[in-house]
Amino acid sequence: xxxxxxxxVMLPEFYxxxxxxxxxxxxxxxxxxxxxxxxxxxxxxxxxxxxxxxSGGGDGATAFNRMFVRxxxxxxxxxxxxxSVALVCIYSRPYLRxxxxxxxxxxxxxxxxxxxxxxxxxxxxxxMVYLGLQLLSLCSYALVAMDRDSAxxxxxxxxxxxxxxxxxGLLLYGMSMIYGAxxxxxxxxxxxxxxxxxxxxxxxxxxxxxxxxxxxxxxxAPFHMWLPDVYDGAPTAVVTFIxxxxxxxxxxxxxxxxxxxxGTLAVDWQMMLAVLAAVSLVIGNFVAIMQPNIKRMLAxxxxxxxxxxxxGLAAATxxxxxxxxxxxxxxxxxxxxxxxxxxxxxxxxxxxxxxxxFKGLNQRSxxxxxxxxxxxxxxxxxxxLFGFYAKLLVLESAIHAGLLWLAIVAIITSIVGxxxxxxxxxxxYFDAPDEGADQxxxxxxxxxxxxxxxxxxxxxxGIFWGPLLAWCLHAFGA
Amino acid sequence: MMDWPxxxxxxxxxxxxxxxxLAVGAARPxxxxxxxxxxxxxxxxxxxxxxxDFNSASGAMQFVEDHVWxxxxxxxxxxxxxxxxxxxxxxxxxxxILVVMGAWRVIQKRVHQYMAAILLLNGFMIGVFCAMxxxxxxxxFEAMLIPMFVLIGIWGGPRRVYATLKFFIYTFFGSIxxxxxxxxxxxxxxxxxxxxxxxxxxxxxxQSWLFFAFLGxxxxxxxxxxxxxxxPDAHVEAxxxxxxxxxxxxxxxxxxxFIRFSLAMLPDASLRxxxxxxxxxxxxxxxxxxxxxxxxxxxxxxxxxxxxxxGLVTLGIFITMLLLRDGNAQAAQLGLSGAMVQMxxxxxxxxxxxxxxxxxxxxxxxxxxxxxxxxAKVMPWFATFMVMFAMANVGLPGTSGFxxxxxxxxxxxxxxxxxxxxxxxxxxxxxGYTLWLVKRIIFGRVRSExxxxxxxxxxxxxxxxxxxxxxxLALGVFPWPWTHVMDASIAQLVAHLV
Numbered sequence: 001x002x003x004x005x006x007x008x009v010m011l012p013e014f015y016x017x018x019x020x021x022x023x024x025x026x027x028x029x030x031x032x033x034x035x036x037x038x039x040x041x042x043x044x045x046x047x048x049x050x051x052x053x054x055s056g057g058g059d060g061a062t063a064f065n066r067m068f069v070r071x072x073x074x075x076x077x078x079x080x081x082x083x084s085v086a087l088v089c090i091y092s093r094p095y096l097r098x099x100x101x102x103x104x105x106x107x108x109x110x111x112x113x114x115x116x117x118x119x120x121x122x123x124x125x126x127x128m129v130y131l132g133l134q135l136l137s138l139c140s141y142a143l144v145a146m147d148r149d150s151a152x153x154x155x156x157x158x159x160x161x162x163x164x165x166x167x168x169g170l171l172l173y174g175m176s177m178i179y180g181a182x183x184x185x186x187x188x189x190x191x192x193x194x195x196x197x198x199x200x201x202x203x204x205x206x207x208x209x210x211x212x213x214x215x216x217x218x219x220x221a222p223f224h225m226w227l228p229d230v231y232d233g234a235p236t237a238v239v240t241f242i243x244x245x246x247x248x249x250x251x252x253x254x255x256x257x258x259x260x261x262x263g264t265l266a267v268d269w270q271m272m273l274a275v276l277a278a279v280s281l282v283i284g285n286f287v288a289i290m291q292p293n294i295k296r297m298l299a300x301x302x303x304x305x306x307x308x309x310x311x312g313l314a315a316a317t318x319x320x321x322x323x324x325x326x327x328x329x330x331x332x333x334x335x336x337x338x339x340x341x342x343x344x345x346x347x348x349x350x351x352x353x354x355x356x357x358f359k360g361l362n363q364r365s366x367x368x369x370x371x372x373x374x375x376x377x378x379x380x381x382x383x384x385l386f387g388f389y390a391k392l393l394v395l396e397s398a399i400h401a402g403l404l405w406l407a408i409v410a411i412i413t414s415i416v417g418x419x420x421x422x423x424x425x426x427x428x429y430f431d432a433p434d435e436g437a438d439q440x441x442x443x444x445x446x447x448x449x450x451x452x453x454x455x456x457x458x459x460x461x462g463i464f465w466g467p468l469l470a471w472c473l474h475a476f477g478a
Numbered sequence: 479m480m481d482w483p484x485x486x487x488x489x490x491x492x493x494x495x496x497x498x499x500l501a502v503g504a505a506r507p508x509x510x511x512x513x514x515x516x517x518x519x520x521x522x523x524x525x526x527x528x529x530x531d532f533n534s535a536s537g538a539m540q541f542v543e544d545h546v547w548x549x550x551x552x553x554x555x556x557x558x559x560x561x562x563x564x565x566x567x568x569x570x571x572x573x574x575i576l577v578v579m580g581a582w583r584v585i586q587k588r589v590h591q592y593m594a595a596i597l598l599l600n601g602f603m604i605g606v607f608c609a610m611x612x613x614x615x616x617x618x619f620e621a622m623l624i625p626m627f628v629l630i631g632i633w634g635g636p637r638r639v640y641a642t643l644k645f646f647i648y649t650f651f652g653s654i655x656x657x658x659x660x661x662x663x664x665x666x667x668x669x670x671x672x673x674x675x676x677x678x679x680x681x682x683x684x685q686s687w688l689f690f691a692f693l694g695x696x697x698x699x700x701x702x703x704x705x706x707x708x709x710p711d712a713h714v715e716a717x718x719x720x721x722x723x724x725x726x727x728x729x730x731x732x733x734x735x736f737i738r739f740s741l742a743m744l745p746d747a748s749l750r751x752x753x754x755x756x757x758x759x760x761x762x763x764x765x766x767x768x769x770x771x772x773x774x775x776x777x778x779x780x781x782x783x784x785x786x787x788x789g790l791v792t793l794g795i796f797i798t799m800l801l802l803r804d805g806n807a808q809a810a811q812l813g814l815s816g817a818m819v820q821m822x823x824x825x826x827x828x829x830x831x832x833x834x835x836x837x838x839x840x841x842x843x844x845x846x847x848x849x850x851x852x853x854a855k856v857m858p859w860f861a862t863f864m865v866m867f868a869m870a871n872v873g874l875p876g877t878s879g880f881x882x883x884x885x886x887x888x889x890x891x892x893x894x895x896x897x898x899x900x901x902x903x904x905x906x907x908x909x910g911y912t913l914w915l916v917k918r919i920i921f922g923r924v925r926s927e928x929x930x931x932x933x934x935x936x937x938x939x940x941x942x943x944x945x946x947x948x949x950x951l952a953l954g955v956f957p958w959p960w961t962h963v964m965d966a967s968i969a970q971l972v973a974h975l976v
Contacts, residue, residue: 366504366591377624382650383617392613396551396661407661411654418650422627422643430631430639466548473550 002064009063009070012052012078013118019045020111027104035102039093042107046086046114053078053118058475062124066186069124072475073325077121077252080329084244085114087336090450092237094443095343101147101235110241113139117245121252126175126185129256133171133217136249137164143241144234156233163226167216174209177202178261187261194264204268210257211272217250218306220276221283231299236346239295240339243302244332251328254313255321266316270401273314278409280307285413288420294355297420298338301379304417305331311410312394315401318478323393326472330378330390333457337375340451341368344443355424360433365441369428371455378458380421381414386461393469484527485541485557485608488567492521492574493601496594507589511582514593518575521600525571532564534963537970539610539673547614552669556610561964562737562818562971563607566730569825570607572949573726574600576942577719580833583938584718584840585633592633595625596719603727607734612660612670616653619695619735622728623649626720633717641708641715648708649698656695659688663743676742676974685747692740699732702755702792703762706785713781714845718836721777725784726829730821733791737814737971741795745975748799755796760900762789767907771914776835776845779915780828783871786904787824791817793901794886800893802975809892810975814968815961816885822960823870823878823953830867830946834860837939838919841932847918851925857934861920863943868916870950872909878953 007014023045027038058072088110096102113136120132141164145157179185181202182193197203216223231239258269284304291297309331312324345352345361352358361369378387391414398407443451461468495517502510532540539558547555559567577596585592602625605618623646630642664670667678680688698705709729713721741748748755763786770782794817801810837860838853839845854861870877873884883905891898924930935943953960 362588362591382624383620388617388620392657392661395658396664399658399661400665404658407658411658415647415651415654418647419643422646425627426631426639426643429628430642466550469548469550 006063006068009056009061010068012049012056013115013122015052016045016049016111016115016118019049020108020115023111024104024108027108030104032102035104036093038104038107039089042111043086043089045111046082046089049114050079050082053082066124066188067128068119068122070122072471073252073255073321074118074122076325076329076471076475077248078118080332081114081117081121081245081248084248084332084336085110085241087340087450087454088237088241088244090446091240091336091340091343094447095237095346096235098347099147099235101237103146106143106146106237109139109143113143113241113245117249117252120249121256123256124187126179126187126190126261129253130168130172130175132249133253134168136246137168140164140242140246143238144230146238147235150233152233153235156230160226160230164216167213167223170209170216171213174206174213177206177209181206187256190261191263194262203262203265207262207265207269208272210262211269211276214250214254214257215276217246217253218309219247219303220306220310221280221303224280224283224303227303228296228299231295231302232293236295236339236343236351240336240343243298243335243339247302247306248328248332251309251313251324254324258313259316259321270314270316273310274403274406277307277310277314278406280304280310281410281413285416289416291420292355293353294342294358294424295353297355298335301417301420302331302335304413305379308391308394308410311398311403311406314403314406315394315397317397317401318476319473320394320397320401322469322472322476322478323390323397325475326469327390327394329468329472330386330461333454333461334375334378334387337371337451337454337458338379340447340454341372341375344368344441344447344451355427358424358427359431359437361428363433364439367452368441371451372428373425374455374458376421376424378462380418384459384462386458386465389462389465389469482527483543484524485559486543488521488524488571489557489601489605489608491524491601492517492597492604495520496597496601499590499597500594502590504588504590507586510590510593511578514578514597515575517597518571518578518600521604522571522575525568525604528559528564528567532559532963534561535966537561537966537968542610544610547611551613551664553613554611554671555614556671557608558610559608561967563734564963565818565822565960566607566727566734567604569730569822570600570603570727572945573722573825573829576829576833576945577722579938579942580722580836581717581719584836588632592629592717592719595629596723598625599629599723603723603731606731610672612663612672612675612739614670615672616657616660619731620650620653622731626724626728629720629723630712630716633720634715636715637711638715641711644708645712648705652694652696652698652705655691659691662688672738678743680744682746682750685744686750689740689744689747689751692735692744696732696735696740697758699735700729700788700792701732701785702758702789703766703785706762706766709785710778710781713784713832714775714777718832718839721832721836722829725780725832726825729784729788730825733788733795733817733821736792736795737817741798742971742974745799748796749803752796752799755792756800756897759789759793759796760897762786763793763901763904764907767904767911770911771907773911774847776838776847776915776919777832779847779911780831780835783908783911784824784828786908787820787828787871790883790886790901790904791820791824793817793890793897794820794882797886797890797893797897798972798975801889802972804893806892807972807976809889811965811968811972812885812892813889814972815964816882816889818964818968819878819953819957819961820882820886823882823950826946826949826953827867827870827879830863830943830950831871833942833946834864834867837935837943838932842928847915849925850919850929851922852920852929853932854920855924856930856932859940860935860943863935863947864920865916866947867950868912870954871912873905876951876954878950878957880954881957
């Protein structure tokens with residue numbers, strides 16, 4: 001029987017589950033003109049959940065027979081998963097309203113996806129890992145297919161679904177191997193048994209499938225094929241979600257499966273991650289150069305950034321994991337800002353999809369051009385912006401772990417990356433706006449304020465990044 | 479005054495001051511100009527406040543501020559100036575005023591953004607010279623690129639996009655290897671503190687690798703031959719103010735980096751590769767001098783002249799290592815001081831020459847040398863200044879150009895008469911291209927009716943050029959106070975290298 005304590009440890013998750021169900025029911029009774037009630041309720045729920053997560057802390061308490069672990073890493077990732085969901089809600093409302101997609105299910109799905117991500121990053125058992133991942137993925141498929149009349153959106157959803165189901169299958173297959181070798185599904189137990197199993201090669205065999213599954217979720221080359229199509233086809237509001245929440249969750253997934261479960265096989269997976277990181281950095285950065293479509297460009301840039309995250313994970317040290325979590329949190333903030341501006345630029349019947357749509361933005365709306373420029377310079381890793389410190393930390397931990405060659409691959413490809421980020425800045429600042437498209441951007445007040453704060457955070461966190469780093473290091477006991 | 483955090487103020491006044499300038503918006507350009515000038519003057523006044531309390535008898539860091547920035551990585555917000563950086567800080571704040579004044583009428587498009595970019599650059603450059611923590615140094619070093627990128631890209635000439643992308647990517651390319659080297663040093667020492675890194679004793683192999691990583695960053699910044707190719711493009715396309723900042727201050731950051739990082743942290747590798755650096759410097763002096771001779775574009779000519787003159791700076795820095803090997807500490811000190819004086823002097827002269835070209839360009843809208851002629855008759859005041867700066871560029875005694883070149887050549891003579899001979903070529907070639915330029919532009923018959931209609935310089939332009947002239951003459955006639963300020967610091971550095 002679950003004890004009270006179990007429920008208390010999982011209180012944020014239970015709350016979110018109940019609130020999402022209530023929200024779904026409540027929305028059924030609202031008229032479309034009252035949809036903003038759903039909107040603000042969803043944001044309120046997210047904020048309360050953040051508060052619950054923070055008040056629970058990251059003390060390492062477990063629940064339901066160690067199915068669920070509440071540790072420091074889970075705390076950080078949950079806070080930023082929820083924060084990203086709140087940002088997605090705020091940024092998307094005008095965009096969805098203009099397209100007739102502003103439906104209550106959007107918010108319900110976002111909340112359920114967040115729940116999936118929270119369960120995933122807190123999982124203490126292989127079954128829990130899989131359940132959390134599936135909840136997150138199923139919500140994501142539905143979100144990608146949300147614009148059901150659009151052929152592109154549906155195509156993207158089908159691609160995503162099929163490839164993701166394949167990756168899920170791989171992951172499950174790997175888990176079954178590990179279960180076969182160790183006779184346990186509990187991550188900590190597997191970790192303890194792993195060094196003395198009768199068939200170690202079975203474990204390594206399973207490990208390969210785990211790594212493939214993780215790489216798919218992160219969008220690491222060569223498991224990245226779904227990413228550009230989904231970014232391109234899905235409504236931008238959903239892309240903002242896809243580029244933040246699942247990425248945060250995937251880092252948690254990687255830590256749970258690789259370190260907590262297969263930590264004794266670090267030598268094996270370290271090399272796999274290092275090679276995947278190098279391939280991802282090269283493919284992501286080089287292919288991004290050729291993209292005229294800004295969503296596809298950002299998709300390839302995501303692939304490159306996840307390569308950087310792998311740099312931290314491949315170090316396989318507490319400082320390395322902390323750097324990876326720091327990086328992915330930073331990436332989520334930068335991506336949210338970039339997609340926020342893209343959605344701001346889009347109007348009813350017009351998607352700001354091409355980089356050339358940003359022409360002369362500095363003359364139209366200097367402030368939002370500035371926010372976009374900050375996001376681009378930060379993604380490129382130019383100090384004093386936030387993105388630089390994330391790169392610094394993963395490079396430091398990779399070099400510390402003896403992966404100097406990988407660090408050099410990373411920095412050389414980041415020069416290539418610099419080019420396409422600068423191109424966006426160039427278009428915004430050095431080109432004149434097209435005829436007839438020179439009016440300033442119109443935006444709702446909440447969107448304007450939150451997006452501005454998001455942009456300023458990229459500078460602010462560039463100066464005061466110590467607390468976040470300390471939090472990440474503390475979570476991994478480094 | 480002593481208890482004020484002067485260096486922090488120096489960095490943050492222009493950085494924060496850029497915000498109200500930016501907030502003024504495009505509608506009120508005059509307000510943006512005045513605000514920017516006020517901030518620039520305030521920064522300059524603050525930098526002058528350093529002088530009375532500066533103890534020139536000490537080679538140690540002064541006005542030190544040390545706060546923990548990131549505890550987990552042992553990164554400090556650690557600032558300080560010694561004799562080497564003090565003059566460069568003053569050069570930066572001084573130049574910024576003149577750049578703001580110089581842009582008063584010329585920049586009419588998005589004035590507030592231009593002025594804010596200049597102020598941001600100012601703050602970041604001061605930060606580079608004051609940072610005593612290598613990570614802090616790197617942050618300022620890279621942050622400079624953003625405002626410069628925007629300056630060239632928005633207000634530049636027809637090929638500005640190409641030039642500014644080339645500038646940004648080139649310099650970024652150089653500095654990322656520097657970052658890797660810093661991370662390596664951090665893992666060795668457990669700190670980014672520059673003084674600690676300088677006292678780290680590394681093996682020769684490690685030093686050699688690090689030396690080339692540093693070289694990438696600083697050689698591109700200086701720039702040395704053969705990685706100078708971004709500079710002519712950037713200069714030609716940049717607006718006048720951008721060129722002045724680039725030539726007067728930004729190039730000096732390369733020389734400063736060589737002294738602070740390459741020499742002081744990697745003395746063994748610096749000695750080992752001193753010959754390489756000397757050869758590259760001599761190639762820059764002679765070959766780039768000849769390249770300057772054949773330019774048709776005035777800005778390009780001065781840009782190549784900059785590369786050639788900066789060759790003397792790197793020569794002065796690395797000749798020191800040869801001299802120290804021979805046990806000639808006195809000449810070594812002379813070489814380093816010469817390099818420093820040459821940097822300051824080149825800051826004034828190149829800034830002034832780019833301003834002169836800006837003055838001509840504003841009137842005739844071309845930088846082709848052939849389009850001009852006989853300005854002495856049309857613009858006598860302007861011609862006076864131009865000839866004076868040209869003479870300084872040649873290295874005429876009594877101007878600042880002479881002092882630095884003489885010191886460096888004298889020091890290299892102690893190392894090898896051959897090096898001195900080649901270095902002295904700079905005087906001849908420099909005289910060649912500069913005097914020929916002056917002959918074609920200033921003297922001779924008035925070239926065309928458009929030239930004949932050129933008005934002489936306004937009071938504002940005269941003030942800018944006059945201030946430059948004052949600095950050039952002051953350093954040329956009384957070099958003692960300038961070298962005296964840095965003597966103790968350079969002596970300490972030389973003692974550290976022995």
